[in-house]
Amino acid sequence: MTSDMAVYRTFPSADHGGKRVAVFADAAGDLQQRAALGEPLSVFVEGADVGTLQLRVYTPVREKRSSDSAAVAALTWLSSTQSVSDLMQVEMGGETFSAQLCGGEWLLRQGVVTVEDVAADLSPIGLAGRPMWTARTERPNLVVEVTDLAALDAYTPDADAISALNRATGTTGLIVFTPGGPNRADVSFRAFGPLKGFVEDAASSNMLACLVGVLGRIGHLPTDTNLLTAAQRMPGAPSRLTVQFDVTRDGVEVWVGGRATAWPQPTVSSVSDD
Template sequence: MKVTPAPAHYRVLSPPGPEGGKTVAVFPSALGDLQAQATGSGAPLGVFIESADVTGVSLRVFTPTGEKGSSDSGALAALAFLQAQGALLDVVDVRMDGEVVAGQLCGGEWLLRQGDVDVREVEADLSPIGPTVGTAWLASAGRPNLVVEVADAAMLERFTPDAESISALNRATGTTGLILFTPGGPNRADVSFRAFGPLKGFLEDGASSNMFACLVGVLGTLGRLPTTTNMIRGAQRMPGAPSRLTAQFTLGPDSVSDVWVGGRAERLEP
């Protein structure tokens, strides 16, 4: 009887310290009952390596209850697992759910390409959110999100999301998610934010690469991205589940393009 290898567990997109990020179980092969293995791993996400060579990897991703399709967190964990074995070049293709996403190793962290970000102002009744600053923005790196600056870090931390009001705000603005942000943050972060998506099937996400890419686009439009470096750090502040994401970008005169997002992936001891 063939025994499937035990998974390696990773903590992905975590800030410094023992808490936060997402736990991912990485399975070295895609053999047997994948759903049963993902469920039995004890992790909220299981990623199976179907095939891999130095230029790329094919993955399948499962939650404890079903196949997810694609996951940036799962991909980052799988890339860290393979890179530790010396099995990858520094630039690779990641295949998940019929799509191909480029990945690159940068400063010891894997980043995935989110693409160009389209940004425009949008009118919206923001009273359900509370005190806000300036204009609301529609930002899209493939999926449109409403991006709003709140008064300060305390306001960001104490915000209590309501699925119905957020959904109504998204429908009114033609968006599918809501991003609240404020400058600065813990561990020398450049910006702190929270990400909500009841229309996407979740109330709040603890680590969202695509939504951070959208926020980077808005920061570029506001003239708040650094000009001496092409990277920033974001502190995602979901209560009880903080994360830290890294973004690399190309800053043009009028827009932000070629945004990559990722972060560290730490292997956990058995």
Template sequence: MSADDPNSRTAHSYRVFLPVGKTVAVFTHAQGDLQTLAGQADAPLSAFIEAADFSGVSLRIFTPTREKGESDSAAVAALAHLFSAGQIADVTEVQMGGKSVGAQLCGGEWLLLQGDVTAAQLEADLSPIGLSGTAWTASAGRANLVVQVPDLATLDAFTPDNAAISDLNRATDTTGLILYTLAAEGREDVSFRAFGPLKGFSEDAASSNMFACLTGVLAARGQVPAGAETIRGAQRQPGQFARLTAQFVPTGAGAGGVWVGGKAELTELASA
């Protein structure tokens, strides 16, 4: 593209929720054919900054093929870029997809407000997905089915059957499936995987909403460290591991004021 082409914009490439996580292209302007730019960005997500100052941030989020509306992963990358440039405060509001979401910088990580999470035990037949045990439901606006597995080997060996998971979600009036174990390879408090064929994906590499739901279940079950108001999770989609942080207040029925996010790292500077 020529320098005076309105579609010629600078894209900054960020990796969020390392060690692998997701790649996000952050565009400093939201002008021209945004869908074309997103398709050329060589990233699964593109965040276009419409406006940013110390009162808040406005974003538009695209995949290479459609406008996504909202994405916490994309927002974390955009916030990291804007804060490093001195354009925003460490506490702000993010407008995206017609919603306003609170955001805060905590310990070098951007966290976005997920809200209050309610959790409850649920009767469910898990045999169609090859599992057994106690099921829970948790919601921060969208209910998910949450199931504990005994160890990392079981978690990593699970092979999702989209049809079976979809049927189970319909039977339990939930929209996604979260499998977790309290075992971890690093300093994380929990390891998990997140599946959502009814939401349009088989498995997500880094899901803030699902980690918020899991946090509510852990709090309700007394599975968070005593006195903890922050936990770290390892999301273990094969080949795309991510680390997320949740900040919360334990309640008897889940967790209140849950914030979820993580680190974002500038990886390269490219011209879209």
């Protein structure tokens, strides 16, 4: 680990899982070369003040437009080094994202989720007869409910079948969920996106936002709080995310984030984009 790099694990479940992100304090030199020597995600700080943060995000092989995991890691690092506002504007890839500090965790605004009913044959992906919806902020995802946590964990994705179903329904990803979960989670889910370049993702902020919209549609959001916790159940890489929501006339407005904790031993590997 170099002196200008700090490594964080974002959205860990207990003491493991989540995504590892290298945070670099500057954006000088060949960023792709620097990222190739770091973690699966690397984020470079181009500039920062009390209310704004400018970032460049890379995998070991290419620059990404944006990443919520990278933003949460960078915000956590920045707030440990200087005083910052509880409301931040994060600039990545030519876009600006709103972030807020909530209970010691950074959450990013995902937007207002809209949900529609959909009919499709789910037998090719092994989920025949299960309830389903489409949900979107920008990109639409197919959302399917299964009976319980055991069924969720046992599900085996078929990338080709999921891709064909997404094309048939005009969606870009698949979210499979069930209410409840470990450590008193409000909902558990898995996120699949062969059309997005990954089979399964470990921590998916926007796809979770889409799921929260569905929970609002079917009346499964908490009524005594505007917060919930979600357990993402990718095998071998569990994550825990925090959601703040507001039900509006147009849909459900959602913010998603969670913890980022220091990770002492960076390693080189590859992960999917979020």
